[in-house]
Amino acid sequence: MQDSVTDDIRTVQPKILVLGATGATGRLIVSQAAARGYDVTVLVRSAEKASDLKGVKLVVGDARDERILRQALKGRDAVVSALGTPASPFREVTLLSSATRALVSAMKIEQVSRLVCITGIGAGDSAGHGGFLFDNVIFPLLLRKVYADKNRQETIVRDSGLDWILVRPSVLNDKPSRDTIRALTDLSSFHGGTISRAHVASFVLDQVRDDTWVHRSPLITW
Template sequence: MANSSPVARKILVLGASGGTGRLIVADALSRGHQVTALVRSPDKVDLKGARIVTGDARDEASLRQALAGQNAVVSALGTPASPFREVTTLSTATRALIAAMKAESVSRLVAITGIGAGNSAGHGGFLFDRLVFPLLLARVYADKNRQEALVRNSGLDWVLVRPAVLNNKRGRRSVRAIEDLSGFHGGTIAREDVARFVVDQVADDTWVHRAPLIAW
């Protein structure tokens, strides 16, 4: 049975300075949650209403400092396309995060990966699957897969959220969340709707230990 309690949570957001991360912070604050954002350059972000902690998401000590007293973590960490260089940022940060969460007794983790991770590979549509993914994102998604494996084996109360191709349109306030991808090839979703769905997972048990793909 889902737990959709309206009780305010204390949420640590990683990747809060990114396009989706900023919307997650805003959505969480609008619901009365208390938000902490771990950022490397606080002078470059404008996250009004959030508690800012300066640090690197790959550093366990920084993570533990930011995690103290929190109820949940949202990871909206991203990494740019890397056609030639190996990518390890996401898995390195996730490994440090899991250790820090266990040390601080925080169990709920909502992590955004993306369409193309795990068994959603090959469901992004012709352009994404045949051109964008192999030419620009193969190394990024290899690290997303390592990230997902770490989360799945963490022993935490995790949710892996795999958005379809992101856009910056106005949200529709409703999404499709699916696990059976047979017949699904391509799709988009607004960052605003991703943010809303992600914040929902902080207090709802429906998708715990599952990896929904979300799209319009």
Template structure:
């Protein structure tokens, strides 16, 4: 499968590139600064570009079967538009090139996962420190839901740098759920599986241990 990974330089995206290559997939990594991108491989193509540049996204999407979207930014008190603007560019490019599958990471605190992070996160961190970020993630999720692509929105709980275990739970019924922790590697594992199986198609599950 041909996979485009956006947000490939670090975190979940970097793990997704590594695991996709290990699985024999052809991977295109859209990165802002290729000189700092350390991963290599015969089935890896590195493309310089920014998700905020629609032309760069358009070029990177040519010939892909699926897109893994794992972008992030620093929290800010000022309005954030990276997630919604970038996702609009991705969806437009996918339609233009007839790419069917999108698997996108947002996070706990988006949609119906809001209120499941525990007291400190729900009452302080999410509404104060991450408010503008999650305002834009809500816009991002809305755009994906309204699109005509096959999609899975992935909402991981609190992230760690732990190893890939493959031992995690995927939940859409959040009654009584409070967030735990999950490794970035395990989130990438779930994303890669959805790019092939799409068995959570048109859903936004919480991924947790």
């Protein structure tokens, strides 16, 4: 059954659910998916914030609500999670892990196996590879609690039993995409780097149909 679903994703335009669709990267994922002819459903907290997302099916609700997630997953082939959360120097962050835990449960019930999840440089074994400013100023002062939750999120994904890919972009910018992108798992000689949100969106959408990085955590950068 799972093999036939995977074959369908490869041979026809996939039906995807996008979480975090109103964020800066999420919007590009949605627009690029629509341009590719994908059938796109988005789950958003506010219909007003998503009013400019064209050509998508809109489901309004909380990404931590398993009932809403199951509704949004009906008929989908894959999920792209671009969930994010603001910097939080003082308060604990739980949104990413709690939403991902609910998502994994809902995906299993609805028999959707492919999950492409964006986390970021600084998660897991990519910690300490963001460059001097990121590693020594931005991360400890602003993002430590966010990344503690990203680490919990990654653990949930790894333990899910799904066909998962964890995508860790380097520092994001809004520059135009370049012709080439590097996807790395050996970070021994990598310190710092940037990548455009548009390129992240393109790479993430490629993973909906490509098995190259299944059960792996590539860091993507220029």
